[in-house]
Every structure is written in structure tokens, then in C-alpha cells.
Amino acid sequence: MLHIKCPHCGMRSQNEFSYGGDASVKRPELGKETSDEEWNNFVYNRKSLRGKHWELWQHLSGCRQWIKVERDTATHEIFNTLKANEEIS
């Protein structure tokens, strides 16, 4: 069982959250010329490495806010959580 510290509500159990995938993926900017390769990288291609991983979670059964979580994909240790609009440093 993971325990995730929601930046809005504090420490809560994994059961309250749903997963949203890699948080480092950025959508190509609107109104700019975007190559097929950039779209591919956004839609399909993922690093998905062993170790530290920034990812999106939604506190679905809580405040319903999307948050960013830095978690180790091998040990599940959670290092850091951010609000969705906070930049990953």
C-alpha cells in the first residue's frame, strides 16, 4: 500500500488516488508548427525507467485535484509531491 502526501490534504492511502502517468511529458504548444515526431513523443514514447519517476496522480476520492508525485519505480519510495501547477525542479 502506497501512502501519498497530497499537497492539499496531507498523507492519504493509495486507495484514494488514481494514476495519470508520466508527469514529465509535455503537450506540444498550441498554434506552433509541430512535427510528427514531436506528436509521437507526446502521445506514445515513454522513458519509463527504473528509479526516480515524476508522475501524475489524481486525488479522486479526496480533493479531486491532480498532483505530481516523485516516486521510485523499484522501491515505491515517495520523495516529493507537488501541486499540478508547480514546476518540477
Add this chain to the structure above:
Amino acid sequence: MQKYSIFSLVKNAFSNHENWDLAWKDPTPKSEYDVVIIGGGGHGLATAYYLAKEHNITNVAIIEKGWIGGGNVGRNTTIIRSNYMYDDNALFSEFGMDLWRKMSQDLNYNVMFSPRGIINLAHSDAQMNVYARRGNSMRLNGIDAELLNREQVKEIIPMADFSENVRFPIFGGLMQPSAGTARHDAVAWGYARQADSMGVDIIQNCEVIGFDISGGKIQGVRTSRGNIKAKKIGLCVAGSTNILAEKLNMTLPIETHLLQACVSEPVKPVLDKVVTFGAGHFYISQSDKGEMVMGGDLDGYNSYAQRGNLPTLQHVLTEGIAMMPFLSKLKMLRTWGGIMDMSMDGSPIIDKTHIEGLYLNCGWCYGGFKATPASGWTFAHTIAQDRVHELNAGYNLNRFNTGHLLDEKGLGTKTWIS
């Protein structure tokens, strides 16, 4: 190589079974091979076997970080089927079914293939329509499929919950009678033994550290047991694909996720089919030892842990008990996890890459075990001939660029949603 038979069994009984040959050797890696296969799982071992058998390429090494049979080939729920709707998936899997039927004879190793049939349960009229469509597609591709109504299902699996007052009543199901199970360890060991006997070096406890590439061509691989030169290298590393891709400066449409399975204590024979729950993600069969073998959803977030978390297991078994209430009385014997190479459309990739001499076999999601022979056969063809076979043409890497996805389940790119 010593042939396994009733006669060799009797003969060795006289010497207390102490004089059997080793099933495969433990060689020191040579400095160069014609082909190096990375990953000594089912797919890697099968690839080496078919390289030797079909293409007479025997100067081959399999490099395995751990021990053969210790990864997903020993962690799956042993289900074999070809109940796919799309042509690319159906023809590929049905080709594999033929190889499964012949495997024990072919490998001189009893893989205990048991074509007991699989039933996908339906819980609504809409689902029955979808299954009718899939069944028709299967039959057009020469695969056996039978649409069962509620009464027919009840006759086959009376232990399922057929009471009226349930959340997901059983409307019927789609059965593939020729589907089944096999002993997964025997598949790995059978392929390993035959490949070894034809000259393939199986090198265990050998981790890949990096690759040597020059002029866009693969030159060799650097390992924890020294550098090995090879003009052709095949990747068959399932959940570790992303780790090797990073060493190759490639980013792939693959995410690594964890899938759990479990077995109950052994009970007397109760279930002689593989059954899947249609209102969620749960599947069950009974092993020859009597254990109920069960599995279901991914843990739901990227993971290399090879060990699962309890909320998912609880969720999956809740579905199981909804489908077959007697399961609630059984004790759990064992649970475990394996790491899946989840592709972005749910279908695998068997293809060449932009690096000459480097071949890719990954993206097997939940369905790697049943694909073992067909994957090995087509990957061996792709490596030996340096071109894809028509059976794996649809499993190309470029489909994510061109939009020709093979999204059998219609789940899109959110692999953790099940």
C-alpha cells in the same frame, strides 16, 4: 544429447537417477558470436532454438542477467489462446497454437500442453454481441470459437454464480475449445535444452552494461562477463526493455508495469476450463496440482518492483469471488509479481530498428507466455533473413508513427487502465 523416453527413464532408474546428463551447459562467453540474444526467458530461448533449427545459425549466445526461467516465463498464469479479432493478432497466435500442439514432440520435453478450452464470460446483451462479432472474426481466420448461452455456460462451469440477484449476471460466454494451458517452466527448459544441444551458448548471470555501435551498425555488447562481438543482436527482455532502450538512446512506446498472480491452496478437481470474468479483469484456471491459478489487473502505476501491492490483489480477488463465490473459502498459498512491457496499443513489437543488426522483440503486455513459440519463430526469421515475416509484419515499430495501431482492446495509450 540424451533422448528423454520411457526407456531412458527405466534405464536411469537402475542407477538411482544419478547419471542423467545436464540439460544444458554453463559455458564461458566467447569473444564473438554470429547472433547474440539478450534475455533468457521463453521468447529468447525460443528465438535461439528456431535460429538453430529453421535457419542453421548455431553460433548463438543467449545472455541472461539472472537465471533462465526466472522472469516472466516462470511468473505467468500459463494460459495459451488465440481468441483475437484482428487478423494480425489472430493469424500470429493461431500459428503459435500449431507450434504448441507439436511442442512436446518437437522439443522431446513434456510441456504438459492441455487444450482444455477458455471461456470469456459475458454479463450483458451488448457484451454478447461483441463476443459474437469476435467469434465470427475468429472463425473466418480458421480459429475455433463457440458462443455459449447462459444454460450452456452453467453446464460447463456450474460452480460460477448463476443466482439471479447478482451485480453482474452471466448472460453467456465465448469459448475457444482449443485454448488451454501448459507447464511454463517446462517450456523454458525444453527450449533451453534443445538450443544448447544444437550449439547455442546459454550464459546466465551475465548483465548487459552497454552496446558498441559504430556507423549506425551494431558491433557488439558489453556485459558484466566481458565484451562480446556480434553483427546481430536481438532484444527479448520484456519488462527491462526500457532500461536497454536508454542505453541505446531509444525511446519506445513501452511502459513497464507490474502484474500480479496468485494461487490458492490445492483442492480437488473443480474447474477444467480457463475462465475469464467479463465485467472486470480476472482469470482463473486450476493447475494439475489442484491450485486455483488466478490473475487480473496491473498494479496501476509504473513499476519494476517484481512484487505487488495488496490493494490490487484485493480488487482482483473481489472480482473472482463475485464470479465464483466458493473461492472465498480457499486459503491463499502464494502471490507474486512480474514486470510487463506494456505497449501503447496493447500489441507487441517484433521488428528491425534504425540501428543495423539490432532487432527488437517487446511490448507483450499481458500476453507474452502464449506467444512464446510464435514470437521465437518470427523473431528468428526476422534476425536470420534481416526482414520481417508476414506473420509479424503488423507488429512493426513504425505503426505508432503512421497510425496503424493494433488496439485490440480499444484501450488507447493509458496502459494502466484495465
